[in-house]
Amino acid sequence: MSLLTEFYKGIYKENPVFRLALGLCPTLAVSSSIINAIGMGAATTFVLVCSNTIVALLMFLFNKFLSEEGRKSINKIRIPVFIVVIASFVTIVEMVMAAYFPALSESLGIFIPLIVVNCIILGRAEGFASKNSILPSMMDGLGMGVGFTLALSAIAFLRELLGSGQLIGQTIIGGGFKPVLLMVLPPGAFLVIGIYLGFFNWLDSHRKQS
Amino acid sequence: MEYGIFQLIIMSIFVNNFVLSRFLGLCPYMGVSKQLDSALGMGMAVTFVMTMASMVTWVLYSFFLAPTYQSVFYLLFDTPIDKIPDLTFLRTIVFILVIASLVQFIEMYIQKVSPTLYKALGIYLPLITTNCAILGVTVLNIDMFFKDGLPLDNSFIHTLVQAFASGIGFTIVLILMAGIREKLELANIPKPFRGLPIAFIVAGLMSIAFLGFAGMSVE
Numbered sequence: 529m530s531l532l533t534e535f536y537k538g539i540y541k542e543n544p545v546f547r548l549a550l551g552l553c554p555t556l557a558v559s560s561s562i563i564n565a566i567g568m569g570a571a572t573t574f575v576l577v578c579s580n581t582i583v584a585l586l587m588f589l590f591n592k593f594l595s596e597e598g599r600k601s602i603n604k605i606r607i608p609v610f611i612v613v614i615a616s617f618v619t620i621v622e623m624v625m626a627a628y629f630p631a632l633s634e635s636l637g638i639f640i641p642l643i644v645v646n647c648i649i650l651g652r653a654e655g656f657a658s659k660n661s662i663l664p665s666m667m668d669g670l671g672m673g674v675g676f677t678l679a680l681s682a683i684a685f686l687r688e689l690l691g692s693g694q695l696i697g698q699t700i701i702g703g704g705f706k707p708v709l710l711m712v713l714p715p716g717a718f719l720v721i722g723i724y725l726g727f728f729n730w731l732d733s734h735r736k737q738s
Numbered sequence: 739m740e741y742g743i744f745q746l747i748i749m750s751i752f753v754n755n756f757v758l759s760r761f762l763g764l765c766p767y768m769g770v771s772k773q774l775d776s777a778l779g780m781g782m783a784v785t786f787v788m789t790m791a792s793m794v795t796w797v798l799y800s801f802f803l804a805p806t807y808q809s810v811f812y813l814l815f816d817t818p819i820d821k822i823p824d825l826t827f828l829r830t831i832v833f834i835l836v837i838a839s840l841v842q843f844i845e846m847y848i849q850k851v852s853p854t855l856y857k858a859l860g861i862y863l864p865l866i867t868t869n870c871a872i873l874g875v876t877v878l879n880i881d882m883f884f885k886d887g888l889p890l891d892n893s894f895i896h897t898l899v900q901a902f903a904s905g906i907g908f909t910i911v912l913i914l915m916a917g918i919r920e921k922l923e924l925a926n927i928p929k930p931f932r933g934l935p936i937a938f939i940v941a942g943l944m945s946i947a948f949l950g951f952a953g954m955s956v957e
Binding site (some may be wrong): 549552553554556557608611612615616618619622625637638642644645646647650710713714715716717718719721722723725727728729730733736 | 759761762763764765768827828829830831833834835838852868869870873875877878881905928929930931934935936937938939941942943945946949
């Protein structure tokens with residue numbers, strides 16, 4: 529039961545993009561089409577789940593086998609340790625993407641290696657996985673990853689629809705519709721996420737009142 | 739594509755501005771742009787670390803990771819050219835570790851040498867490790883100025899120029915944003931939009947203004 533709560537909280541209550549405002553750089557950069565958004569979301573989810581699991585496992589082993597002093601000194605260097613774990617998984621993702629999805633890898637470009645510095649991943653490793661056991665950490669990573677993917681897709685949905693009149697390559701709005709080119713250009717990303725954040729704030733205050 | 743130094747400077751500051759068109763370094767852009775002083779401090783720190791990190795990663799990439807005639811394995815250990823290990827897949831791990839330790843080292847050095855500078859930059863330095871602008875510029879340099887692991891002509895100079903100019907572009911936008919946000923504090927904004935949402939919308943408007951520079955692109 530509690531495992532499910534760990535999963536669900538990432539989707540709305542603690543959504544990494546809309547509620548915590550973490551991981552903004554990839555969110556804005558790759559949300560110009562839904563395909564890119566889902567690809568980036570899947571890559572981030574994989575890294576999140578794996579790094580959360582390994583970090584929880586490492587912390588469990590440290591606590592079990594190290595003496596009091598060893599634990600203290602490990603505590604001092606834990607952030608670099610987490611970063612190395614995350615960077616290894618990002619490298620795996622980078623190589624797999626380049627081999628099997630060359631088109632996606634091309635369009636995401638520099639933002640695949642930049643998953644390393646996505647604040648969500650280090651934030652969850654430090655804030656959740658280092659304090660909890662393995663199974664909840666895995667679920668937390670999965671929930672956060674799905675929440676991130678949903679948020680990216682929501683932004684990409686508006687941008688792609690208004691910016692080109694298409695969704696995943698299919699024309700949705702045809703006829704006399706003139707695409708708002710601004711939406712697929714960088715300014716569109718800032719405007720859409722600003723409006724989404726405002727909307728979720730409004731929704732939140734509305735819920736609290738009723 | 740051959741770039742001149744001047745084109746590179748204009749391109750990095752205005753056309754491909756790090757924040758407004760490449761979307762790198764948004765966390766400090768939103769987090770530290772509430773006051774003019776701290777924006778200036780953060781901008782200086784980022785520019786400094788960007789230039790240093792680009793320098794170090796260029797050297798590491800061309801002498802250690804890439805399997806070329808410059809590789810240390812070829813120069814020092816006489817490895818035959820077809821047996822030099824191709825370590826370019828280690829790029830992400832090596833770069834992030836280099837940046838993390840470089841930031842730590844710079845922090846210690848500044849603290850020892852110049853306490854005044856440390857007071858100005860000190861609190862921003864630890865934040866910089868996880869700033870995607872730094873890792874972004876180093877990866878971008880490799881993508882732009884290397885071909886199949888071999889450095890292009892003048893690639894070291896171009897790397898330094900691009901890193902420094904990108905830092906300046908970041909600082910300019912950060913300072914502009916801080917100026918606007920100081921005014922926003924007093925403005926009458928609908929309640930749900932206060933804080934982060936309106937900052938994003940302002941950034942969107944700034945980004946539209948910066949689109950005007952796209953006409954200066956040389957490509």
